[in-house]
Amino acid sequence: MSYTRLRTEEEARYPLVGNGVQARIMTFVHQERRPVSRAKLAERLGSSRGRISTEVGRLVENGLLEEEGLAESEGGRRSALLGIPRSAGLVAAVDIGATHVDVALTTLGSEILTHKHELMDVRDGPQPVLGRVKAMISDLLEEIAAERGEVLAIGIGVPGPVEQASGRLTVPPIMPGWDRFPISNVFAGEYGAPVFVDNDVNVMVLGEHWGGVAKGVADVIFVKIGTGIGSGIIIGERLHRGIQGCAGDFGHICVDPDGPICSCGNSGCLEAMAAAPAMVLQAERCAREGESPAMMAILKEKGELSAEDVGEAARRRDYCALSIIRSSGRLIGQTLAAAVNVLNPSMIVIGGGVSHIGNALLAEIRSSIYQRSLPLATRNLPIVMSELDDVAGVIGASVMAAEGVLNIPG
Amino acid sequence: MSYTRLRTEEEARYPLVGNGVQARIMTFVHQERRPVSRAKLAERLGSSRGRISTEVGRLVENGLLEEEGLAESEGGRRSALLGIPRSAGLVAAVDIGATHVDVALTTLGSEILTHKHELMDVRDGPQPVLGRVKAMISDLLEEIAAERGEVLAIGIGVPGPVEQASGRLTVPPIMPGWDRFPISNVFAGEYGAPVFVDNDVNVMVLGEHWGGVAKGVADVIFVKIGTGIGSGIIIGERLHRGIQGCAGDFGHICVDPDGPICSCGNSGCLEAMAAAPAMVLQAERCAREGESPAMMAILKEKGELSAEDVGEAARRRDYCALSIIRSSGRLIGQTLAAAVNVLNPSMIVIGGGVSHIGNALLAEIRSSIYQRSLPLATRNLPIVMSELDDVAGVIGASVMAAEGVLNIPG
Numbered sequence: 001m002s003y004t005r006l007r008t009e010e011e012a013r014y015p016l017v018g019n020g021v022q023a024r025i026m027t028f029v030h031q032e033r034r035p036v037s038r039a040k041l042a043e044r045l046g047s048s049r050g051r052i053s054t055e056v057g058r059l060v061e062n063g064l065l066e067e068e069g070l071a072e073s074e075g076g077r078r079s080a081l082l083g084i085p086r087s088a089g090l091v092a093a094v095d096i097g098a099t100h101v102d103v104a105l106t107t108l109g110s111e112i113l114t115h116k117h118e119l120m121d122v123r124d125g126p127q128p129v130l131g132r133v134k135a136m137i138s139d140l141l142e143e144i145a146a147e148r149g150e151v152l153a154i155g156i157g158v159p160g161p162v163e164q165a166s167g168r169l170t171v172p173p174i175m176p177g178w179d180r181f182p183i184s185n186v187f188a189g190e191y192g193a194p195v196f197v198d199n200d201v202n203v204m205v206l207g208e209h210w211g212g213v214a215k216g217v218a219d220v221i222f223v224k225i226g227t228g229i230g231s232g233i234i235i236g237e238r239l240h241r242g243i244q245g246c247a248g249d250f251g252h253i254c255v256d257p258d259g260p261i262c263s264c265g266n267s268g269c270l271e272a273m274a275a276a277p278a279m280v281l282q283a284e285r286c287a288r289e290g291e292s293p294a295m296m297a298i299l300k301e302k303g304e305l306s307a308e309d310v311g312e313a314a315r316r317r318d319y320c321a322l323s324i325i326r327s328s329g330r331l332i333g334q335t336l337a338a339a340v341n342v343l344n345p346s347m348i349v350i351g352g353g354v355s356h357i358g359n360a361l362l363a364e365i366r367s368s369i370y371q372r373s374l375p376l377a378t379r380n381l382p383i384v385m386s387e388l389d390d391v392a393g394v395i396g397a398s399v400m401a402a403e404g405v406l407n408i409p410g
Numbered sequence: 411m412s413y414t415r416l417r418t419e420e421e422a423r424y425p426l427v428g429n430g431v432q433a434r435i436m437t438f439v440h441q442e443r444r445p446v447s448r449a450k451l452a453e454r455l456g457s458s459r460g461r462i463s464t465e466v467g468r469l470v471e472n473g474l475l476e477e478e479g480l481a482e483s484e485g486g487r488r489s490a491l492l493g494i495p496r497s498a499g500l501v502a503a504v505d506i507g508a509t510h511v512d513v514a515l516t517t518l519g520s521e522i523l524t525h526k527h528e529l530m531d532v533r534d535g536p537q538p539v540l541g542r543v544k545a546m547i548s549d550l551l552e553e554i555a556a557e558r559g560e561v562l563a564i565g566i567g568v569p570g571p572v573e574q575a576s577g578r579l580t581v582p583p584i585m586p587g588w589d590r591f592p593i594s595n596v597f598a599g600e601y602g603a604p605v606f607v608d609n610d611v612n613v614m615v616l617g618e619h620w621g622g623v624a625k626g627v628a629d630v631i632f633v634k635i636g637t638g639i640g641s642g643i644i645i646g647e648r649l650h651r652g653i654q655g656c657a658g659d660f661g662h663i664c665v666d667p668d669g670p671i672c673s674c675g676n677s678g679c680l681e682a683m684a685a686a687p688a689m690v691l692q693a694e695r696c697a698r699e700g701e702s703p704a705m706m707a708i709l710k711e712k713g714e715l716s717a718e719d720v721g722e723a724a725r726r727r728d729y730c731a732l733s734i735i736r737s738s739g740r741l742i743g744q745t746l747a748a749a750v751n752v753l754n755p756s757m758i759v760i761g762g763g764v765s766h767i768g769n770a771l772l773a774e775i776r777s778s779i780y781q782r783s784l785p786l787a788t789r790n791l792p793i794v795m796s797e798l799d800d801v802a803g804v805i806g807a808s809v810m811a812a813e814g815v816l817n818i819p820g
Contacts, residue, residue: 170786171786219653235650236650244790246751249787252784253751254748266782338664342660343657371676376580376656
């Protein structure tokens with residue numbers, strides 16, 4: 001892949017933009033995802049054409065913007081459209097899950113150039129995992145013949161609560177050894193670029209809102225169903241993190257005070273009753289008790305079951321598997337119904353590994369929400385699957401990092 | 411009360427402000443609630459001192475701002491402070507409840523000048539209720555020797571869901587005859603002023619956030635417990651209405667699928683199990699079955715019980731009354747706990763008639779929330795009683811109307 005290098009390692013530096021107007025111009029162009037005219041920038045940013053032209057001129061000079069063709073004619077002279085060129089620089093986008101790591105290099109405009117997926121256990125601790133992440137970034141840079149200095153920002157999603165002020169994880173339940181670990185320091189020596197860290201689901205909703213099914217939607221709840229259940233919430237086009245940064249924690253809402261004990265110590269949390277491990281536990285019991293010949297066969301062959309196996313059995317109309325999926329869907333739907341009553345969102349997006357196990361889950365979530373929420377609140381409420389799916393995390397990480405670094409005016 | 415009239419009936423007109431900068435200046439001074447210097451305005455609005463001085467000059471000329479004393483000396487010349495004078499004009503603030511109406515006249519700066527409370531049944535329908543509201547406004551104008559033309563804006567809170575685009579109620583469950591009634595038309599003939607209508611709890615949270623216990627708090631949930639249970643939500647300093655305007659509907663979250671049928675048609679809604687009518691129903695059963703001699707005595711004397719009677723009995727340590735209150739508090743708290751997990755707010759404010767029945771309710775709500783929410787989300791979460799209490803509605807209505815009319819630039 002040919003790639004024009006504008007910044008060498010020695011030139012790497014931030015802030016990238018000179019002032020607040022430049023920051024707003026770059027953020028607007030980044031959010032638009034297509035080239036924009038000076039006239040539109042002036043109109044949307046409420047600034048004079050003169051001021052916009054001056055600042056755009058400086059951004060073009062610094063290589064952050066480039067003229068990319070002409071606008072449709074509206075009678076007069078066709079005006080030039082501005083976009084973020086590939087040569088502006090790169091963003092390293094990292095999505096760390098409980099059992100995998102995805103790393104992508106994207107343009108500053110958050111288009112993926114190259115992408116790598118590896119299985120990895122987050123419980124191995126920060127040094128081994130982040131060491132591997134660094135190696136993956138290096139491999140990808142080599143692949144596109146780019147240099148470290150071209151990386152203008154690094155965005156990282158992690159499966160735990162992140163304190164925004166410090167960018168550190170705070171008591172992450174499934175990440176032993178990561179509590180308050182200074183993730184950005186690991187990259188500081190090699191990359192002269194700022195590092196942005198946030199919870200994985202916050203990052204996924206950013207991605208889906210920037211370039212997926214929720215593009216341009218004002219209020220979105222993105223629910224990730226996997227080993228755990230969490231959500232990222234956008235309200236009024238902005239990520240809602242909450243005062244301690246732990247907004248969107250659906251997984252630990254109590255759905256049954258008499259239910260099983262959860263990893264958090266409370267009983268009957270949604271996560272303990274409806275996420276992948278709970279489904280697998282019920283499936284294994286069904287298999288052992290001979291209620292499901294299909295799942296018994298898989299269990300005998302592999303020695304264990306996964307949520308995907310439950311999904312596969314359900315697709316083959318296995319009664320037990322279908323009941324397990326419906327029960328999870330019902331609990332997730334009834335919890336989401338409460339959130340719909342509270343927030344009256346414009347859209348609900350379902351993602352995460354368990355969301356792949358088939359239509360039965362989505363159908364049950366939908367029917368539970370429609371049954372339990374106010375009719376007014378669900379009248380026009382789309383409840384849909386993630387569109388970016390496996391790349392929602394890296395795209396969101398790139399969006400977070402790109403818009404983050406473009407908002408540090410000099 | 412002496413009152414300088416700047417605008418006569420003939421002069422009444424809006425827009426009040428000439429452009430967007432004037433709108434932002436007036437809104438900022440209104441939100442500050444105390445006089446502000448030109449320098450602070452320039453700093454906070456990110457505008458030049460020159461531009462601010464020019465626009466402030468015009469606002470002073472038009473009587474919307476007035477110099478009110480001097481700032482603390484910081485070495486140099488003490489700068490003049492600007493405030494909204496009483497002579498700028500009036501706001502009529504109306505709080506319509508299920509069984510009462512409160513009307514206040516306030517300054518454009520939302521300070522109450524005079525206030526009237528009347529018992530009234532909203533089920534009488536819009537014409538009789540709004541006719542009485544108009545008469546109350548006239549009485550209050552007479553009381554402070556002011557004229558209709560001085561009323562620059564009218565703000566009205568109503569106990570039902572309001573469609574923002576039209577300012578009309580949409581299928582309000584406890585307001586027969588009000589569905590899609592054009593409230594603002596009733597005032598249009600007599601007042602040359604814009605009318606702003608919103609749900610009562612939205613209006614109350616605006617009031618509490620502007621001048622009560624939640625002043626300056628970024629993310630607040632205000633829960634009103636009375637005949638129904640509803641909430642107003644401020645996120646990022648702004649009212650969150652949701653896409654259909656029905657955000658904050660706590661009352662119809664399902665807390666027990668096997669619970670009693672609710673007025674909305676679903677079963678086991680929080681409102682059907684924990685609001686005033688549910689408490690009264692349980693209390694009357696206790697009284698009839700002889701479990702509570704205290705409440706039996708009141709029931710015999712008055713022929714009925716109220717939520718206040720339950721509160722009074724609880725204060726006298728009546729076991730049944732205490733159990734009823736604790737059971738309501740627990741259900742409300744467990745529903746709020748889910749909202750705390752989802753939103754991670756900075757503060758929860760409890761208001762409404764039932765909130766007066768004593769500390770047992772607040773204690774139970776608090777303990778339920780602290781027990782069921784994430785420790786991180788409740789670490790610094792104040793759960794407090796409304797400070798403005800009975801005037802939260804009229805103050806909020808005034809804030810809505812004042813900031814509304816000041817945001818219509820010419």
